[in-house]
Amino acid sequence: MQQRTFDRISVIGLGYIGLPTAAMFASRKVEVIGVDVNAQAVETINRGEVHIVEPDLDMVVHAAVHEGYLRATTETETADAFLIAVPTPFKGDNHEPDLSFIEAASKAIAPVLKAGNLVVLESTAPVGATEAMAGWLAEARPDLSFPQDVRENSDIRIAHCPERVLPGKVMQELITNDRVIGGMTRRCSDMAADLYRTFVTGECVVASGPRVAEMAKLTENSFRDVNIAFANELSMICDRLDMDVWELIRLANRHPRVNILQPGPGVGGHCIAVDPWFIVASAPAEARLIAMAREVNDAKPGRVLDKVRAAIGAHLSQNPDRTAREVTVAIYGLAFKPDIDDLRESPALDIARRIAAEHVGPLRIVEPNVRALPEGLGAATLVPLEDAEAEVHVMLVDHKDFKTTPRPEGQIVDARGVWG
Template sequence: MTIQPFKRISVIGLGYIGLPTAAMFASRKVEVIGVDVNSRTVDTINRGGIHIVEPDLDMIVHASVHEGYLRATLEPEPAEAFLIAVPTPFKGDDHEPDLHYIESAAKTIAPVLCAGNLVVLESTSPVGATEAMAGWLAQARPDLSFPQDAGETSDIRIAHCPERVLPGKVMQELISNDRVIGGMTRRCSERAAELYGTFVTGECVIATGPRVAEMAKLTENSFRDVNIAFANELSMICDRLDMDVWELIRLANRHPRVNILQPGPGVGGHCIAVDPWFIVASAPAEARLIAMAREVNDAKPGWVLEKVRAAIGAHLSQNPDRTAREVTVAIYGLAFKPDIDDLRESPALDIARRIAAEHVGPLRIVEPNVTTLPEGLGAGVLCDLTEIRAEVHVMLVDHKDFKNAPRPDGQIVDARGVWKDAH
């Protein structure tokens, strides 16, 4: 049978994953319609600009828009394939997965679906989300058949293919990384593999179904979360025992089968800080280690905050003629990882906001990847690295701009080991 190439693709959600994915298809001379609920995002893209920071993305979007292969809109249009890349947050504080963005996206594209279309859920999702999406589509379009009822003969193909990219290297990893594809039927998987074969040079590995594909992504990030929790717990133990955790890890990693990760102020980003809870929600009695790792990492910002309080107290103790209102605290980094502007689930931002809420003195913030401060930082002032004059220095993100800067004078709270001689 002759494989019909995809001529028009629609990407629903033009954020940190959706826009790079849309741009990658467009760079292969495929017409791409990007859909987003934010009119400012749509306008920016249609001018050939981008609203996020990601190396090389700006050039590809600019070229694709001006060559006519990429266009953004607020309303979906007919296409041959639809990729859903929307957020999957929690409901409240109990970490229950919230699928309302996926449900909304499904109901939004349902009116323009036609027989032969492929719908792929890219959003990292709890187990069963792809099947739930298929159910919402079927409810909205009873005139079409779907895999859960019609199997291989369905009008619409449904699959899950989670993104597996590292912010800062998205454009390279979209191409080179293997993709895990879980279709609701074998034909669904094969059609999705054909879609990603448009630009992926890595292997498109077909799972036995969407649930396995969903679980694979959650497992990858939970594995990393558990390892980071081990490193973070070591940092707290070393602090109690008056040891340098970075020296300890460096020495332990000389063992040929040991590779301990580096500690930090917590865990951020939409994936590692979120995905393990999806597994816990699916099997709470069994996922004990995964849940404990999440608790360790979620508690680390509070531990760092205690160190900041102690540093302020130490300065006041050494300078009894001063008050807290006269103590300037400098915060280095707000993003969830180095050298990007992504603040999602960032422990650094959480710590900065908590400092701003309780510290009565000046607050100076150095974040080279943003031009304006996010909400919740009170009277905090965004500063250049060379402008900082402070009594307490809090290193939260090891941006490349910070690594070669000299160790500042004053009290040091270094959650990333940039100023190792301060320990």
């Protein structure tokens, strides 16, 4: 069967996933309309520039804008296909999924929908979110038919296709990674698969429905979270037993069927730190291991903070003529993973803010991927690596610039094993 073509695609949400996806379609000479509520981001993109850090993204966006294939706006416009890539945060502190951004995006595109359109939810979301989106669209457009009512012959096709990319390698993995597609009907799935084949060289794998596609993405990130929790728990056990966790894992991994991940200061980002809670919310009585892994990883920043307090105390014990106000603390890294500027759900940022709130002395922060410090860091100063002179050094993110840095003098808190 001949692959469908799409003349105009609209991407709703121009963040870390939406903008690279929009740029990828535009690079294939498809007209793309990017929509975002952030007027400053829209203005930046329309200049051919980017507002996020991702290797190669700036070049692709610049070319697509100046060749006329990519344009950003704050208002929705007609298109053949709509991709929704908006945030799915929590409601308050109880880890309840917040679908308000998806609902708002659905209501924004509803007035411009026409028969034959495809709507794809790319946002990582709890099980049932795609069906909820279809419901909001149907409520707003009773003049159109939707797959939950008419099934195969509906006016509008609905599918879920979660992103599965690694920050720092997004432009590569958008092309080469397999895509899981869960349409509300087989025709919905086939149409969505044709859309992604515009640039995807990996396989477009059709799931039995949107719910299993939603669960597949949540499962992928929960798997990693559970394995990271095992490594983080080992690090805490090694602290108690006075062992080097890095040596322990290195030795254990010599077994041909063991591959323990590396511990860290916690888990961050808008995927691994968030998605497992969506599974827990759907089946709290059954998701006991997943919930416990989340609790282990969420507790890790507190353990790192305890080590920082102990390091400051050790320095003061060795220098009884000094006070805490004279102790400089240097923090290395704020991002949630190496070599990116993404601070979402970052345990490093959480630790830095907690240090800033209680440490009375100077605080220097080295984060080569940001131009200014975020809020909540008090009087801390952003400094280049060569200016990180301090009595206490706290390694939180193993950016490539840090890996060749000699072990500094003073007290060391190394949550990433950079300095051994």
